[in-house]
Amino acid sequence: MTQKTDPVSETGPTREASVPPERPHNLSRTLNSIVLRGGPLIALILLSAYLTAATPHFLTPGNLTNVIRQSSITAILAVGQTLVILTSGIDLSVGAVAAISACAAAVLMTQQFTIAGMTFGPVNFWVGLPIALAVGLLAGWINGYIITRSRIPDFIATMGTLTTLRGIALLVTGGLPVPSHLTATELKGYLPEQMIWLGNGSLFGVPTAGLVALLMVILGVLMLRYTALGRSIFAVGGNRDAAHVAGINVDRTKIAVYVLAGLLSAVAGVVLAGRLNSANALMADDENLRSIAAVVIGGTNLFGGEGGILGSLIGALIMGVLSNGLNLLNVSAFWQRVTQGLVIILVVVFDQWRRRRFAT
Numbered sequence: 001m002t003q004k005t006d007p008v009s010e011t012g013p014t015r016e017a018s019v020p021p022e023r024p025h026n027l028s029r030t031l032n033s034i035v036l037r038g039g040p041l042i043a044l045i046l047l048s049a050y051l052t053a054a055t056p057h058f059l060t061p062g063n064l065t066n067v068i069r070q071s072s073i074t075a076i077l078a079v080g081q082t083l084v085i086l087t088s089g090i091d092l093s094v095g096a097v098a099a100i101s102a103c104a105a106a107v108l109m110t111q112q113f114t115i116a117g118m119t120f121g122p123v124n125f126w127v128g129l130p131i132a133l134a135v136g137l138l139a140g141w142i143n144g145y146i147i148t149r150s151r152i153p154d155f156i157a158t159m160g161t162l163t164t165l166r167g168i169a170l171l172v173t174g175g176l177p178v179p180s181h182l183t184a185t186e187l188k189g190y191l192p193e194q195m196i197w198l199g200n201g202s203l204f205g206v207p208t209a210g211l212v213a214l215l216m217v218i219l220g221v222l223m224l225r226y227t228a229l230g231r232s233i234f235a236v237g238g239n240r241d242a243a244h245v246a247g248i249n250v251d252r253t254k255i256a257v258y259v260l261a262g263l264l265s266a267v268a269g270v271v272l273a274g275r276l277n278s279a280n281a282l283m284a285d286d287e288n289l290r291s292i293a294a295v296v297i298g299g300t301n302l303f304g305g306e307g308g309i310l311g312s313l314i315g316a317l318i319m320g321v322l323s324n325g326l327n328l329l330n331v332s333a334f335w336q337r338v339t340q341g342l343v344i345i346l347v348v349v350f351d352q353w354r355r356r357r358f359a360t
Helices: 007-011 023-054 061-086 094-110 125-150 154-173 181-186 193-200 208-226 228-238 240-245 250-276 287-297 309-328 333-357
Strands: 113-115 118-120
Touching (some): 023 309, 061 094, 061 208, 061 228, 061 287, 061 309, 094 125, 094 154, 094 250, 094 287, 125 154, 125 250, 193 208, 193 250, 208 228, 208 250, 208 309, 228 240, 228 250, 287 309, 287 333, 309 333
Antiparallel strands (some): 113 118
């Protein structure tokens, strides 16, 4: 006897049992996109508007110039940090890489050194700059190599190199700022004018440090959008196993992002040394966490695969404006740390809630 076939099982659910229309789903995705892309910019505008009303000094040209110079170091480091976090990694050593790169270049540009019995130096800026960049590249490669070959978490590896590089910087400088009083009496005792210009100069009325940061941001955006490495970075961060199956060399991509982060750290170190007119082993000590905070505030997912460099630039500006505003409002340095920490926590909590709430 032939069993009667249920027509519903062949033709699918009836209209009464059909899936609800996609409008709410599309609406949630639209809201999520608006919050992700426009949220940091809206926060920056609101924060700036509040400070403009709260203090008459915020919108003065001198103060805005100071904000740009303060934010530029974080922005440069945040570009490299964004690349690392997009691959679901994290780099705690960017500040230390900036310090060792700047210190190595500063020592060579202000002191004599002996190799095989021959005395050299001080070198000029155009020799010292490539040396600083090479140190940053090497430090970044070491980070990537340790992480990919030893298979240890990025957090642990970069925390180890953070301490190691700070120690090496102390050995290179003897624990003293460069140039020190010793070099001032023996040699020229100052950093090259080009380095000072990078940190404190201006071009067409715009701080040079800000222009350097903007250039790094533009190059980073172009790399992510229009190169194979950029596509590989998103793929590795989105799904490491799927990227491997697709033929992407995951280890090579990880090493590449750490090398780029090291290079950008060296650029930030040179700019910071020019701004301070000095290099020391403990410089950029707070920038490790500030760069991570800028990336998270800018909307990049801490677990990788989602985000962008423009958001990190806005995040760096938010950090700079917040720090500057607290100073203008005469907030105690102790309370400034509390405030900045709470802002970072709230942003991360909101970011995770948003991703769960609007998950597809």
